[in-house]
Amino acid sequence: MSGKDKVNIFPSRMNLTIMKARLKGAQNGHSLLKKKADALSLKFRQIMKEIILNKEKMGEVMKIANFAFVEAKFAAGDFNSDIIQNVGRASRRLKARKENVAGVSLPAFECVSDGTDTYELTGLGRGGEKFNQVKRAYADVVQLLVDIASLQTSFVTLDEVIKATNRRVNAIEHVIIPKYERTIAYIISELDECEREEFYRLKKVQGKKKELKAAQEEELRTLKELGNFKEATNLLEEEHDPDLLF
Numbered sequence: 001m002s003g004k005d006k007v008n009i010f011p012s013r014m015n016l017t018i019m020k021a022r023l024k025g026a027q028n029g030h031s032l033l034k035k036k037a038d039a040l041s042l043k044f045r046q047i048m049k050e051i052i053l054n055k056e057k058m059g060e061v062m063k064i065a066n067f068a069f070v071e072a073k074f075a076a077g078d079f080n081s082d083i084i085q086n087v088g089r090a091s092r093r094l095k096a097r098k099e100n101v102a103g104v105s106l107p108a109f110e111c112v113s114d115g116t117d118t119y120e121l122t123g124l125g126r127g128g129e130k131f132n133q134v135k136r137a138y139a140d141v142v143q144l145l146v147d148i149a150s151l152q153t154s155f156v157t158l159d160e161v162i163k164a165t166n167r168r169v170n171a172i173e174h175v176i177i178p179k180y181e182r183t184i185a186y187i188i189s190e191l192d193e194c195e196r197e198e199f200y201r202l203k204k205v206q207g208k209k210k211e212l213k214a215a216q217e218e219e220l221r222t223l224k225e226l227g228n229f230k231e232a233t234n235l236l237e238e239e240h241d242p243d244l245l246f
Contacts, residue, residue, distance in 0.1 A: 006183040011190035023180040030172040037165045039102040044158045051151045065137035072130035109150040
């Protein structure tokens with residue numbers, strides 16, 4: 001296993017606990033990001049449907065507005081110069097706000113009217129009703145254009161955020177989590193190997209002690225047979241205590 005396949009960390013029980021905590025955090029983060037991506041995708045599809053519906057509606061609204069303009073021009077004559085002369089300030093303004101979707105701020109635009117009518121005297125002589133129809137029709141066109149602009153801005157923003165979120169989800173799922181899992185497996189295998197080595201070392205030490213004890217007993221038996229061994233009368237005269245085997 002190369003260093004790129006796992007985290008470069010010393011195999012110990014403390015580090016094993018740390019890596020398990022990291023793995024748990026990565027799994028929780030993956031779950032939360034996945035839920036966020038699903039919520040954003042749902043909103044993305046909803047916005048896309050609204051854009052399609054509004055663009056289909058735009059053709060009909062523009063057709064109505066153009067016909068109303070032609071009818072008003074036929075009834076009232078050329079009123080373009082009157083409109084240009086009466087232009088002072090905009091009666092409709094664009095208001096921007098933020099909409100929060102799964103922690104993502106989406107820009108939203110709204111067309112707001114101040115209630116004034118700059119062209120209220122235009123068409124007073126003739127064609128007044130037709131002129132009012134033109135104003136209402138083009139007000140609907142402006143409102144629909146603002147709605148489409150707001151939806152498309154949110155659409156582009158959501159598209160970038162969804163791509164970034166999906167990249168994070170894939171990175172956690174296919175890179176980080178497997179790397180942590182391989183690291184945990186490596187630490188466990190190394191700890192098991194250390195335990196086996198320690199067990200083998202203890203068995204060897206125990207075997208050596210048994211051999212040493214057997215040699216001492218054999219030497220003691222030989223001394224007894226030769227009559228060169230004297231039993232200790234009390235514990236204070238004992239020169240050496242034998243090792244205990246566990």
